[in-house]
Amino acid sequence: MSIALIDYGAGNLTSVRKALTHLGARFETPAGPAALPDTHAVIVPGVGNFEVTAALDAGWRRAIAGVVERGGLLLGICVGLQWLFEGSEEAPGLPGFGALPGRCRLIENPDPDGDSADGALFKVPHVGWNSLHRKRDSWVLDGVEEGDQVYFTHSYAAPVGPDCIGSTTYGVEFASVVERERMVGMQFHPEKSGDVGLRLFRNVLDRMSA
Amino acid sequence: MLSKRIIACLDVRDGQVVKGINFEGLRSAGDPAALSRRYNREGIDEVVILDVTATIEKRKAMARTIHAVAQEIFLPLCVGGGIKDEAHADAAIEAGADKVSLNTAAIARPELLTALARRYGSQAVIVAIDAKREGGGFRIYVRSGQQATERDAVEWAQEAADRGAGEILLTSIDRDGTKSGFDCELTAAVSEAVSIPVIASGGAGTFDHFVDVFTAGKADAALAASIFHYAEHAVTDLKQHLHDRGVPVRMGRWARTGAAESPA
Numbered sequence: 001m002s003i004a005l006i007d008y009g010a011g012n013l014t015s016v017r018k019a020l021t022h023l024g025a026r027f028e029t030p031a032g033p034a035a036l037p038d039t040h041a042v043i044v045p046g047v048g049n050f051e052v053t054a055a056l057d058a059g060w061r062r063a064i065a066g067v068v069e070r071g072g073l074l075l076g077i078c079v080g081l082q083w084l085f086e087g088s089e090e091a092p093g094l095p096g097f098g099a100l101p102g103r104c105r106l107i108e109n110p111d112p113d114g115d116s117a118d119g120a121l122f123k124v125p126h127v128g129w130n131s132l133h134r135k136r137d138s139w140v141l142d143g144v145e146e147g148d149q150v151y152f153t154h155s156y157a158a159p160v161g162p163d164c165i166g167s168t169t170y171g172v173e174f175a176s177v178v179e180r181e182r183m184v185g186m187q188f189h190p191e192k193s194g195d196v197g198l199r200l201f202r203n204v205l206d207r208m209s210a
Numbered sequence: 211m212l213s214k215r216i217i218a219c220l221d222v223r224d225g226q227v228v229k230g231i232n233f234e235g236l237r238s239a240g241d242p243a244a245l246s247r248r249y250n251r252e253g254i255d256e257v258v259i260l261d262v263t264a265t266i267e268k269r270k271a272m273a274r275t276i277h278a279v280a281q282e283i284f285l286p287l288c289v290g291g292g293i294k295d296e297a298h299a300d301a302a303i304e305a306g307a308d309k310v311s312l313n314t315a316a317i318a319r320p321e322l323l324t325a326l327a328r329r330y331g332s333q334a335v336i337v338a339i340d341a342k343r344e345g346g347g348f349r350i351y352v353r354s355g356q357q358a359t360e361r362d363a364v365e366w367a368q369e370a371a372d373r374g375a376g377e378i379l380l381t382s383i384d385r386d387g388t389k390s391g392f393d394c395e396l397t398a399a400v401s402e403a404v405s406i407p408v409i410a411s412g413g414a415g416t417f418d419h420f421v422d423v424f425t426a427g428k429a430d431a432a433l434a435a436s437i438f439h440y441a442e443h444a445v446t447d448l449k450q451h452l453h454d455r456g457v458p459v460r461m462g463r464w465a466r467t468g469a470a471e472s473p474a
Contacts, residue, residue, distance in 0.1 A: 011331050012303050019284060048331030127333065127377065127407045128430065129213040129255055129460040149213060149460040151286060153333040153376070170212055192286050192308060194250070 003027040003208055004039040004067075008055040010079060011047035019191035019198065025205045033063035040072045041208035046079030050090040050104070050156065053083045061097065068099075073208045074183045081178060081185030082158055090156045099183050102159040108172050122171040125155040130168050130176075130188075132196075138165040138179050139207065143199045150176070150186075150193035150200075157187065213460045214424045215255040215431035216448060217409060218438050220245060220279070223262050225271050227439070243278040249438065250283045252445035253462055257283060258311070258379075258433060261291035262354075269298070273305040280306025290338055290379070299326055303334070311379055313338040314352040317359060317366070320373050327374030336409075337375040339363050341396055342383040348396050355383050363396065364403045371404045378404065379433065382412040389415025389437075394427035401428040409433050417451040424457045 005020070007013055007029040020027050020043075027043070030036060042064050046052060056064075068074050076084045076097075087096045088104035096104075109122045129149040134141055144166075157174035160167050166177030168187070177200075178185040184204055190197035220227050226240040246257055259279060261272050276289055289302040290311030299310045316323055316337050326335045340355050341348040341363035348363035367378050380400050382393035392413045401408040407430035410423045414434035423429045438444045449459045 011329075012308070012334065014303065014306055015280070015284075015308055018280060018306065022284070047333060123405050123407060123430070125333070125376065125406065126212065128215050131211065192284060194284055198284055 002039065003041045003043060003205075004036060005029050005043045005045065006056070006060070006064075008044075008052065008060070010045060010052040010055070013045055015189075015191045016043070016045050016077070019201055020205070023198065023202055023205055025209070033059040036063035036067055039067055040070075042067050042072065042074045044074070044076045044080035044083060046077060046083065047153075048079065050079060050082055050088040050096075051094065053079060053096070054091070054094055056083065056097075064097070068182050072182065073204070075204050075208075076183070076185040077191075078154060078187060078189060081175075081187045082156060084178065084183060084185045085158050088156050100158075100161065100163050100178060100180055100185075102161055104156045104158045107155060107157050107170060107174070125153060126157075126170045127153045129193075130170060132166045132168060132176060133173075135160070135164050135167055138177075140165060140177060140179050140184055140200065140203055142203050144196060148196045150188040150190070150197055152176075152188045154187060158185070211458045213255070213458050214429070214452065215409075216253075216420070216445060216452075216459065217256040217258055217431055217433040218246075218249045218254045218445070219258045219260060219411070219433050219435040221260050221262050221435060222272070222275055224268070225275050228262065242275050243282050245439070246279045247282045248442070249445055250285065252443060253449055253460065254285065254438075254445050255460055256286045256288065256431070258288045258290065259307075260311075261289070269301065273301055276302060276305035276307055288336055288379075290336070295322070296325060296329070299330075303330060309334050309336050309377070311336040311338045313340065316370065316375075317350065317352055317361065320369065323370060323373040323375050327376070332374050332376035332406075335375050336377045336379050337367075337370040338379040338381070339367060339370075339400075340381045340383050343393075343396070348399065351383055355386075364399050367400045367404050367408075371406045375406065377407045377409060379409045379411060385413030386411075388413055391415060391419040392423035392427055392429070392432065394422055397423055397427035397429050401430070407431060417448050420448060420452060421455050421457060424452070 082104045083096045131147045163178045163180040164175040168176040176187045190201040288309040289307040294315045350359045350361040392410045397410040409431040410429035411433040452459045
């Protein structure tokens with residue numbers, strides 16, 4: 001029994017591995033979905049384009065859904081959060097995991113012709129440190145305070161729905177942390193978000209090991 | 211609100227930081243990992259390691275440096291200096307870098323930006339531009355500022371973004387090392403021309419220079435080296451200075467709660 005870190009070719013996993021090791025988590029990167037029945041938790045990382053999630057084919061989906069059905073925990077990071085939804089307009093023909101309702105959309109610039117009210121132009125992608133707004137209480141957010149900042153790098157974002165426990169505003173408000181049953185998603189990179197990121201990661205890993 | 215980022219640059223040679231190591235009483239200042247640990251504690255947002263030698267023989271030593279720094283910080287880590295091809299980029303990322311910065315190689319072979327963006331995502335690809343004021347424009351220099359090109363900084367920044375670069379690290383050769391302030395005109399010209407973040411570099415001497423480059427210069431981030439080496443708490447003090455002047459920065463909880471003391 002361990003945590004499965006899914007390596008489906010979505011960029012570089014070095015910093016996720018480093019954070020997991022730092023936090024004392026036991027994990028492996030299974031070669032294929034056949035190994036997942038022995039797993040009690042799954043982490044779907046991801047950077048870059050939603051298209052990379054095409055590698056998470058029907059076999060992976062069934063195996064990941066199986067882990068959750070057996071009471072395991074699923075954490076999606078960045079594109080991994082977006083994948084929890086029905087899809088993304090970044091790759092319109094490609095379905096997401098579909099556990100959460102709604103589709104991810106390109107971050108809209110509310111003021112494309114000029115400066116916004118606070119004098120800052122909303123560039124897309126959204127890169128850098130931005131604040132978390134607590135939408136409701138959740139064990140995922142234990143030890144995290146309103147306004148704590150985390151590191152983002154993305155162009156597409158998930159809608160604020162009933163499963164959104166933390167949101168961030170960049171031109172528009174989007175879901176930066178989601179939780180539904182045993183599924184958690186983080187749009188930012190907890191592995192690159194200093195102490196706040198490590199705390200969020202630890203909250204999930206503690207639950208995964210419980 | 212999105213914060214303006216403060217980035218510390220470590221100029222490394224033979225595994226040691228080579229700039230601004232003369233702060234008394236800070237014996238470990240030359241060690242990149244020790245310096246990164248201190249910056250992390252003080253609230254730095256990101257770290258850039260520039261290998262100022264970057265010869266083939268030194269690359270293995272560089273990988274050890276990257277790995278040592280990556281063990282200290284859970285922040286974005288960028289590595290640059292002498293990255294010529296995909297193999298160099300792979301080695302840096304394998305060692306723990308989140309981003310690689312390309313300068314001379316990107317001008318010579320712009321398609322390298324696209325290849326690396328496909329492989330690692332645009333967020334991992336930074337194009338470094340060294341520019342100098344000439345004839346009313348901003349001419350690009352390569353090979354550590356030694357060789358002039360025919361390229362204009364604003365036009366190349368746009369092309370680099372189109373080709374897949376995710377950020378621009380923009381250094382003013384005129385201001386670098388002068389401590390006379392960032393070149394805000396250069397920074398604003400590039401920042402307004404592209405939709406990707408621009409990191410301003412070169413000329414930081416006072417905290418107010420950062421205020422200027424984040425307002426008049428329209429920079430998304432600012433990078434400096436020696437200003438942070440000289441004094442303990444320089445990063446914390448700079449962020450407090452920016453915060454007090456209304457520039458959005460990532461602050462520790464001590465600032466938001468109004469307490470005066472620094473974090474433990």
